[in-house]
Amino acid sequence: MIPIQAAAVPGAPSLKTASNLERVLAEGQFAVTAELGPPRGCDAASVRRKTQILKGWVHAANVTDNQAAVVRMSSIATGLLMIQEGLEPIIQMTCRDRNRLAMQSDLLGAAAHGVHNLLCLSGDHQSKGDHPGAKNVHDIDSIQLVAMVRTMRDENRYQNGKDIPGGGPCIFIGAAENPFADPAAMRPYRLRKKALAGADFIQTQLVYDVPRFREFMKKTVDLGVHEKVAILAGVGPLKSPGMARHLRENVPGMSVPEAFDTRMQAAVKGIDADDKQARTRAWREEGKRICVELIQEIREIEGVAGVHVMAIEWEDAVPEIVRAAGLSPQTAAQPQQ
Amino acid sequence: MSGDFQPDVVAFCCRHCAYAAADLAGGSRQSYPSAIKIVELPCTGRIDVVNVLHAFEDGADGVLIAGCLSGKCHYLKGNLYARQRVDYLRALLNEIGLDGERLRMVNISAAMGIRFAELAGEHVERVRSLGPNPLRRTTKQGAPA
Amino acid sequence: MIVAETKPLEAVARMVQGYDRVLAVGCGTCVTVCFSGGRKEVATLAASLRMKRGIEGKPLQVDEAIVQRQCEWEYIDPLADQVRQYDAVLSLGCGVGVQALAQRFPGTRVLPALDTLFMGMPSEQGVWEERCQACGACILDKTGGICPVSRCAKQLFNGPCGGSRNGRCEVDAQVLCAWHLIWERAEALGMTDALMELEPPKDWSTSRDGGPRRMLRDDLRVPREEEGDE
Numbered sequence: 001m002i003p004i005q006a007a008a009v010p011g012a013p014s015l016k017t018a019s020n021l022e023r024v025l026a027e028g029q030f031a032v033t034a035e036l037g038p039p040r041g042c043d044a045a046s047v048r049r050k051t052q053i054l055k056g057w058v059h060a061a062n063v064t065d066n067q068a069a070v071v072r073m074s075s076i077a078t079g080l081l082m083i084q085e086g087l088e089p090i091i092q093m094t095c096r097d098r099n100r101l102a103m104q105s106d107l108l109g110a111a112a113h114g115v116h117n118l119l120c121l122s123g124d125h126q127s128k129g130d131h132p133g134a135k136n137v138h139d140i141d142s143i144q145l146v147a148m149v150r151t152m153r154d155e156n157r158y159q160n161g162k163d164i165p166g167g168g169p170c171i172f173i174g175a176a177e178n179p180f181a182d183p184a185a186m187r188p189y190r191l192r193k194k195a196l197a198g199a200d201f202i203q204t205q206l207v208y209d210v211p212r213f214r215e216f217m218k219k220t221v222d223l224g225v226h227e228k229v230a231i232l233a234g235v236g237p238l239k240s241p242g243m244a245r246h247l248r249e250n251v252p253g254m255s256v257p258e259a260f261d262t263r264m265q266a267a268v269k270g271i272d273a274d275d276k277q278a279r280t281r282a283w284r285e286e287g288k289r290i291c292v293e294l295i296q297e298i299r300e301i302e303g304v305a306g307v308h309v310m311a312i313e314w315e316d317a318v319p320e321i322v323r324a325a326g327l328s329p330q331t332a333a334q335p336q337q
Numbered sequence: 338m339s340g341d342f343q344p345d346v347v348a349f350c351c352r353h354c355a356y357a358a359a360d361l362a363g364g365s366r367q368s369y370p371s372a373i374k375i376v377e378l379p380c381t382g383r384i385d386v387v388n389v390l391h392a393f394e395d396g397a398d399g400v401l402i403a404g405c406l407s408g409k410c411h412y413l414k415g416n417l418y419a420r421q422r423v424d425y426l427r428a429l430l431n432e433i434g435l436d437g438e439r440l441r442m443v444n445i446s447a448a449m450g451i452r453f454a455e456l457a458g459e460h461v462e463r464v465r466s467l468g469p470n471p472l473r474r475t476t477k478q479g480a481p482a
Numbered sequence: 483m484i485v486a487e488t489k490p491l492e493a494v495a496r497m498v499q500g501y502d503r504v505l506a507v508g509c510g511t512c513v514t515v516c517f518s519g520g521r522k523e524v525a526t527l528a529a530s531l532r533m534k535r536g537i538e539g540k541p542l543q544v545d546e547a548i549v550q551r552q553c554e555w556e557y558i559d560p561l562a563d564q565v566r567q568y569d570a571v572l573s574l575g576c577g578v579g580v581q582a583l584a585q586r587f588p589g590t591r592v593l594p595a596l597d598t599l600f601m602g603m604p605s606e607q608g609v610w611e612e613r614c615q616a617c618g619a620c621i622l623d624k625t626g627g628i629c630p631v632s633r634c635a636k637q638l639f640n641g642p643c644g645g646s647r648n649g650r651c652e653v654d655a656q657v658l659c660a661w662h663l664i665w666e667r668a669e670a671l672g673m674t675d676a677l678m679e680l681e682p683p684k685d686w687s688t689s690r691d692g693g694p695r696r697m698l699r700d701d702l703r704v705p706r707e708e709e710g711d712e
Binding site: 123124127128139142148178186196252 | 643662
Binding site: 394433 | 491492522525529530532533534536538
């Protein structure tokens with residue numbers, strides 16, 4: 001596939017792919033991405049509905065790949081539906097379910113259908129999911145996957161070194177990083193490793209602890225990593241004090257300052273304890289408010305090129321957050337074929 | 338269950354504490370049931386799982402293991418190892434189809450003659466209420482049921 | 483050592499339910515030192531089965547034997563006459579031993595009393611942990627002596643993943659994160675630079691993925707008489 005150059009605009013950056021996300025980042029815009037969760041079944045309508053919610057508010061949207069090791073409609077298939085509806089997908093691919101043959105094969109197919117972005121992940125272990133007895137693959141790991149896709153794109157070669165007839169897929173390559181996971185000291189170095197392997201952009205795990213994230217970014221910037229990869233900070237609205245607690249206690253690397261628990265609890269002051277609807281609404285409003293504040297703080301940090309809004313099973317929240325954070329209407333964009 | 342059932346209970350006793358206590362009980366006329374058949378060992382830690390299994394296989398209705406008080410084992414940890422093996426055995430006995438309650442471990446010091454007699458008596462009664470070892474009919478010819 | 487554990491008694495009993503005379507054979511090597519198939523464990527299993535069946539009213543004769551190693555013909559050949567007298571053989575060897583007995587005594591049912599788990603070692607008394615997956619291409623020189631194939635749940639070569647938490651694996655908090663350990667070891671040995679290099683995809687063809695394996699040593703084979711002189 002031959003990349004579409006933004007040749008019409010003089011002085012425009014030359015791009016590796018036809019990715020809208022790449023173009024936005026290359027132009028120096030603050031990028032906004034979000035997540036679209038595929039359905040558990042074959043229901044295309046739910047994908048179309050979620051796409052319509054997010055369309056126009058984000059530059060591209062991630063589609064998860066059997067997230068939490070629970071079977072869902074495949075990331076690529078869901079992504080194709082999104083393309084039909086006018087939203088650029090970022091396909092996610094874990095190393096858990098596919099060997100290098102299947103990965104290359106799926107990527108060639110995805111590229112043939114107009115997919116431009118890929119996020120490379122290790123994948124949650126299947127023992128936590130709904131098919132704990134499954135064999136896991138892990139033929140290659142996420143960083144090897146990044147390197148493999150880069151080789152396919154820039155050298156037009158398969159992982160085995162042989163030429164890909166007609167040229168390789170033009171994919172904008174992403175990877176994830178969990179800035180506070182253990183061992184914390186080596187996370188910026190791991191990020192650099194991903195950059196050197198060929199990652200074009202990074203999306204981080206949810207950030208609630210801005211001071212700590214600032215430290216992480218400082219180290220990352222000192223290593224010069226931010227110049228090699230575009231770093232998008234992960235943000236997400238809290239739904240309840242319980243969610244804050246759950247994130248802190250159960251998700252590795254999550255640092256959620258207690259101040260947010262306090263704010264969430266305070267949000268329902270004055271509301272009748274039995275009025276569940278009103279309490280939920282109040283919590284969610286506060287959760288969105290906090291998210292907007294975080295975005296505004298984080299975008300000031302050197303090295304941050306955008307945000308990745310993760311509103312899990314709450315795609316409705318994204319347009320409001322993006323608008324309130326002052327990130328629209330520039331986010332409106334049509335995907336390029 | 339026949340009222341004439343006289344249980345056989347093998348008591349593995351460590352030389353330094355339990356056996357001495359049993360001796361003291363006997364010497365000071367603190368009677369303990371004749372059902373108790375004492376086997377003297379240097380330490381309860383010497384007991385292997387098979388020793389207890391063979392006792393039951395050979396027709397014992399109950400097994401009592403008597404060792405030193407926790408922290409006072411003459412060989413430091415022998416009684417602690419014995420305790421772990423007893424826990425394992427009680428579960429295994431249940432799987433075999435023998436009630437794990439037939440096996441007990443108690444801890445006493447050499448001076449506790451009265452206590453030995455009490456604990457021995459308690460276990461014999463426990464075993465009596467559980468009834469004869471169901472294997473008796475296959476292992477001992479003509480033994481009363 | 484090869485680490486195996488005894489199957490639940492109920493499962494073993496089910497395997498021998500149709501038989502009246504069984505020979506339980508232990509192994510004096512790996513399974514003896516991981517306490518699942520040695521002399522004592524054979525005696526324990528044999529007594530347990532005899533008693534269980536006795537209580538059920540269906541007596542089972544379980545005799546006991548042990549060999550130095552079930553995985554070598556010279557040690558199991560002497561069992562031939564004995565094996566003939568039984569309905570089935572209950573092997574307390576690892577999977578290799580069971581198969582060797584089955585191959586040597588094809589007319590006899592050979593049953594596995596153990597579940598073979600992994601190649602590993604006792605990290606402390608009573609606790610055995612997996613250490614080697616026999617991938618056939620050892621890279622322990624690159625990871626400071628800590629194996630990511632056997633000790634990382636995702637077999638990462640450029641780990642850790644984002645699930646590493648307080649040095650523990652996201653899959654099981656009892657399991658140490660292998661890459662956390664590798665990083666710490668690299669720091670102690672001054673080899674962190676090596677970890678910054680991208681480790682390329684592994685060639686899995688030397689591991690189980692390549693098919694059942696064999697190792698040949700022509701220098702050790704029994705020479706054929708026809709070999710001429712120079």
